[in-house]
Amino acid sequence: MAAARGLVERGRRAAAGAARGAALALLTALAGLSAAAPARADLSDDAARVARMWSLSGARVARLSPLFIEHGRVRVVAVDPPPAGAAGAAGAAGPKAEECLTVVFLASRTVEFTLEPDSFAGEPSALEGLVHRLRGQDPEDERRIHSVAGAAAILRCGAAREGLRRxxxxxLSTRGAFDVVVAASSGPPERLEAILPERVSGPIAPRGDPGRPAEPGPLDARVARAARRARADGASRVAPVEMRASSVGTGQFSVKLSEGCHRLDLMAEVPGVAVRRATDLDAEAREVGTGRLLGRDRSDAPDTRLDFCLGEPGVVEVPFLGAAGPVKVVLSDAQWPMPSHVPGYFGARARGNLAFALQRRRAPAPRAQAIVEAVGAQGDTLVPVQVEPGRCYFAAAALVRGEMRALRISVELGDRAARDDAGEHSEGAGVAFCSEIEESAAVRVSARGGSPVWVLSVWPMD
Incomplete structure (x- = not known):
C-alpha cells in the first residue's frame, strides 16, 4: 500500500515538473519571438516622434492632414501657427511677436522634393535678380529647400515667420506621401537631425588610392585578341600597322583606308622594366583634307578603339599619346564592306554616316532600295512612311553637311515608339521597327547645330 502511494506521488511530481517545463518552454519561445520581431517605424511614427519631442520642449505643436503629391504637380500648403492650448502647451499664451515658427515635411526616405516659402526675409531686389539672370543663375533656387532622406524643414522667427503662411x-520623384508637423516656440526647437538620426547622411569617405592601373599584358596577345574579336563581329579583313612612339609616348599614324566601316584598335607595348609610366593610350581619327573628326577615345583603358565609316577611300590621320615611352605601337584596322543599297548620290559624308548608323545598331545590310528618302535641315521634321503589316524596317538619319550638336530619330507606330540619338562624335542615328497591323508610321528627325543638312533613308529588312 505504501509502495502504491509512493508510486502515485512520484507520478504527480513528474506531471507537475512536465507542466512547469512546458510553461517555461512556451515563455522562452514567446520571448524569442518578441526579441526577433523587428522594430519598424513608418512615416506616421516619425511624425509622431517629432511632434512629441517638440511638445516636451514646451512648443505648441500641430499635425496637418497627410498629403499625396504626384511628380510635376506643385501643391501649395497653408501653414497656420498652432493655436494656444495645442499639444504640449495647454493653456499657453497666444502667438508672440518674437516667437519662431517651424514646419517640417516628412516623406519616405527615397522621395526627393523641394519646399519654397511664399516669401522670405532678404528677398533679392530686382537689380540682384537681373544680375542672377545675366550670370545664368535662377534666383528662385535660393528660395527652394531641398529634402535630405525624405525630410525638409523651414524655420522662421519674428516677423519673417509670416513667410511660412504658404x-x-x-x-522631384515619381510621387510621394507626406506628413506635416508645425511648431510654434519661443526659440528654435530641437533640430530634425537630432530627433531622426536615421535620416542623416554620414560623412563622405575619402576616395583613397586605387593603386596602379592593371597591366594590359603582352602586345602580341592583345593584337591577336583584337583581330579575333573583329572577325567574330563580321569583319572581312584585319590589317595591322606598327610604328615606334616618341620618347614621351606620342606619335601619329597616317593610313589610307578603303570605303566602308572601320574599327581601329591602338595598342602599345609595355616595357619590361620595373619603374615605368603607365600605359593609357588616347587617340582620335581625322579625315585628311577636311580635318573632320571621325572618332575620339580618351578613356582610362590601356588600349583605345575608334569606330567610323567612310563613304569613299581616303587618308586618315590618327594622333595618339599615353604610351610608356619609345615603345612599339600597333594600329589594327578591322574593315567591313560598305552595305549595299546605301546611296552615294547624297555625297560621301552622308554615305559614310548612313553606313555607320547601320553598323552602330548591328543591323544587317539592306537587301532592297530605300522606300523613303528625305532631306531636312535644322529643327524637327515629321516624315510619314507607308509600311506593310508584318514587315520590319530600318530608318537612318545622317548629316550631309554643316555642324551637328545633336541628332535624334524617332519612330511612332500605333501605340509603340522607338528612338535613337547619335552618340558623341557621331553624325548618324538609326532605329529598327516592325509593323504588326499598321499601314503607316511617323518618322521624326530632330537636328540641332550649325546649319545642319541631313538625309533620311528607310529600308525594308528581311
Whole structure:
C-alpha cells in the first residue's frame, strides 16, 4: 500500500515538473519571438516622434492632414501657427511677436522634393535678380529647400515667420506621401537631425588610392585578341600597322583606308622594366583634307578603339599619346564592306554616316532600295512612311553637311515608339521597327547645330 502511494506521488511530481517545463518552454519561445520581431517605424511614427519631442520642449505643436503629391504637380500648403492650448502647451499664451515658427515635411526616405516659402526675409531686389539672370543663375533656387532622406524643414522667427503662411511643395520623384508637423516656440526647437538620426547622411569617405592601373599584358596577345574579336563581329579583313612612339609616348599614324566601316584598335607595348609610366593610350581619327573628326577615345583603358565609316577611300590621320615611352605601337584596322543599297548620290559624308548608323545598331545590310528618302535641315521634321503589316524596317538619319550638336530619330507606330540619338562624335542615328497591323508610321528627325543638312533613308529588312 505504501509502495502504491509512493508510486502515485512520484507520478504527480513528474506531471507537475512536465507542466512547469512546458510553461517555461512556451515563455522562452514567446520571448524569442518578441526579441526577433523587428522594430519598424513608418512615416506616421516619425511624425509622431517629432511632434512629441517638440511638445516636451514646451512648443505648441500641430499635425496637418497627410498629403499625396504626384511628380510635376506643385501643391501649395497653408501653414497656420498652432493655436494656444495645442499639444504640449495647454493653456499657453497666444502667438508672440518674437516667437519662431517651424514646419517640417516628412516623406519616405527615397522621395526627393523641394519646399519654397511664399516669401522670405532678404528677398533679392530686382537689380540682384537681373544680375542672377545675366550670370545664368535662377534666383528662385535660393528660395527652394531641398529634402535630405525624405525630410525638409523651414524655420522662421519674428516677423519673417509670416513667410511660412504658404509653402509650395514640388515632388522631384515619381510621387510621394507626406506628413506635416508645425511648431510654434519661443526659440528654435530641437533640430530634425537630432530627433531622426536615421535620416542623416554620414560623412563622405575619402576616395583613397586605387593603386596602379592593371597591366594590359603582352602586345602580341592583345593584337591577336583584337583581330579575333573583329572577325567574330563580321569583319572581312584585319590589317595591322606598327610604328615606334616618341620618347614621351606620342606619335601619329597616317593610313589610307578603303570605303566602308572601320574599327581601329591602338595598342602599345609595355616595357619590361620595373619603374615605368603607365600605359593609357588616347587617340582620335581625322579625315585628311577636311580635318573632320571621325572618332575620339580618351578613356582610362590601356588600349583605345575608334569606330567610323567612310563613304569613299581616303587618308586618315590618327594622333595618339599615353604610351610608356619609345615603345612599339600597333594600329589594327578591322574593315567591313560598305552595305549595299546605301546611296552615294547624297555625297560621301552622308554615305559614310548612313553606313555607320547601320553598323552602330548591328543591323544587317539592306537587301532592297530605300522606300523613303528625305532631306531636312535644322529643327524637327515629321516624315510619314507607308509600311506593310508584318514587315520590319530600318530608318537612318545622317548629316550631309554643316555642324551637328545633336541628332535624334524617332519612330511612332500605333501605340509603340522607338528612338535613337547619335552618340558623341557621331553624325548618324538609326532605329529598327516592325509593323504588326499598321499601314503607316511617323518618322521624326530632330537636328540641332550649325546649319545642319541631313538625309533620311528607310529600308525594308528581311
Amino acid at each position: 509653402v509650395a511643395v514640388e515632388v
